[in-house]
Amino acid sequence: MAVRTWATGSMLALALGSPLALAAGKCERLVVTGSPDAPPYSWQDPADPRHLIGANVDLLRQITTAMGISVQVLQAGRREQALEEVRSGRMDLLLDAPLHTDQLTALDYIHPPLQLNEYLIWTRVDAALEVEGVADLAQYKGSVSAKARLSPAFETFAKNGLQLERSQNLTQAFQKLVLGQVDYVLAGRYAGMAMAQGLGVANDVEPRGLPVDRPGLYLAVSHNSACNDPWLRGQLAKKLTELSISGASEAVLQRNVERWKAQMQPVPEAPIQ
Missing domain, CATH: 3.40.190.10 (Periplasmic binding protein-like II)
Known part of the structure; x- marks a missing residue:
């Protein structure tokens, strides 16, 4: 089970039920995963194979930074393995989940989707x-x-x-x-x-x-995550709505298309001395 960092006195504050208490008890860090081979949305970082990079990673960091939450976006294996890590609660959130009704017993899908893949x-x-x-x-x-x-x-x-x-x-x-x-x-x-x-x-x-x-790519929070609470789901939904209105996703996508293209280019051989 992933280690969690909670604000001091959060359990007592939650018991008191005040708005300040709820803010104090929020989760401070999310462990996230996704597809390791779905550029430009997410793919394994060739410079650091333990982590994922891509447009969805960048957008999630933008959202969680505004929420005051840090994220660690890890590579958890193939698509099926990443899903199982989140379903089990070993990781908190899947950043590119397609909406399938058979997963609703294990995941909370946050609306609207992070991306629409056309x-x-x-x-x-x-x-x-x-x-x-x-x-x-x-x-x-x-x-x-x-x-x-x-x-x-x-x-x-x-x-x-x-x-x-x-x-x-x-x-x-x-x-x-x-x-x-x-x-x-x-x-x-x-x-x-x-x-x-x-x-x-x-x-x-x-x-x-x-x-x-135009299937949606959703943020999906595990039912077994210690961070899955109304505050987190509500704030994610709010930030996703603001993101869809702003149109900021386009620039992030284009930047990651160029990033992936650059990585696909062969490395030039060193000249013979």
Whole structure:
């Protein structure tokens, strides 16, 4: 169980039930995790593999700093392992949780979502696809990363109505697109942009039309976290609402797209002496 630091006298203050008491008893530190392979939202820090970096990490730090809470964003393994660490209470919060009803018995999802991940149709620039709506994709062969987290409704639609294969990752999906092995790729707006530029195919592929899916990425607090109380949930919801109104997420996302692209570039070899 993660160690917690509580304000002095908090238990007595909570018993008294005053507003000052509630403020004094708030949790001062959150241990957080998320997906280690979901750039630009979150990914493992190559300079410090124990931690995660990304747009969601930056936004969470912005929110919790305003709340007077420190956060430690740790890499806890693959997506399923990170979820289990939070469900068990060994970690307090998941920073990129897709909303699934079967997790409501273990997690409190904070609304509104931290991000909306807009999935677009990516095609080759010279492709002659006639797509006016998502149903038109049925006649074409597509690919999506096995790590993609589409909404449950779209997953059901894709399973029953689309020729959509799962690639090992987004790199493989885009490679299949460039090679003509598939007609389109479903990928997030920012992840697709960074991938195309990182692979050097930004002039060969392009997104088309409006988003076909917009799953939310939520902050989710474990029911077993010692920090899960009405004050924390209320303050997170308040700050998330303010964030969505401000439009500040866009700049943070763009900055992390550039950050990820820079990390994807090969390190130049040292000249021979």
